[in-house]
Amino acid sequence: MNNIDTIIEHAEQNCKSHGSRLTTKRKQVLSLLVQTSKALSAYDLIDLFVKENGEKIPAMSVYRILDFLEAEHLVHKLKLANKYIACSHITCKHEHGVPQFLICSVCNAVKEITVNKSTINELNQSVEQAGFKLVSPQLEINCICNDCLTTAV
Amino acid sequence: MNNIDTIIEHAEQNCKSHGSRLTTKRKQVLSLLVQTSKALSAYDLIDLFVKENGEKIPAMSVYRILDFLEAEHLVHKLKLANKYIACSHITCKHEHGVPQFLICSVCNAVKEITVNKSTINELNQSVEQAGFKLVSPQLEINCICNDCLTTAV
DNA sequence: AACGTAAATGATATGTTGTAACATCTCTAT
């Protein structure tokens, strides 16, 4: 069976349940993100869209669609890289705790890891003591993956 | 006495000691960063430069100067925001442990906080288990400061 | 089924950020 279709259908139901519409274009964009499971920039998506669907899509549309998908919690925007990635909880149900993104600054690979809740709590305490508030407990951490580390030398 | 001049002079000695030159333009840019003590984008600096010095500076020059200052460890580049900030250890001598930057996503205020070494170690362990390596233990954390939090409502 | 409205998308222009490539200037050592 086709896993991606299942995911998309699930997402569609989710949208419908609170009165928003996962239109064809939105499905197509989401589908690209789910399939690649890598972080893609808006312009990456524009190129991929043409390749996969044989028709152009304006930049404006992609940005609007990404905003929509983000508002629906179907994709995350990685601010560190200005890239977008399918939200992990649409591809797998069980809860992982607090997800954190490791982004390889060389090859843009993205890995989602779980960090102890206590670690996050400690971090959060330090932040609040400083008079700031975490926008989300989801950190984007600038890393180098082992592959790039070994080949770079 | 003028604190900023002292800082700049100190930085200049530092450069001289290993054969690099803190030229007038570089001093001017560094000086802007030290004075504002906020995170500024390259184009923020271009505007500020005109305002403060009454002469234009090309974008290219600012980027080159920022690269230089970063290599000299006089400024940090905040990758999350694509902004630059004067390195704290040129304005204050004593070591703080592992510095972390909190960046207000509304007003761009930057606060440097200290997080328990143990917290960082735990984070680092999780990262290494995932086959990644922290580029630097210096995190850039996306926050909202209390000022913006209260006024936004 | 036809219509009106709101939402979604398209199209165009332009703003913003960053860099490539080459020219010119300016120190510094000889």
Next chain:
DNA sequence: ATAGAGATGTTACAACATATCATTTACGTT
């Protein structure tokens, strides 16, 4: 004084993002 390296200037352009207005589509009402 002059050559060579390093620093800066200039121009053009690539990549990323949004503003604005036009057009199309979906959906409830009649």
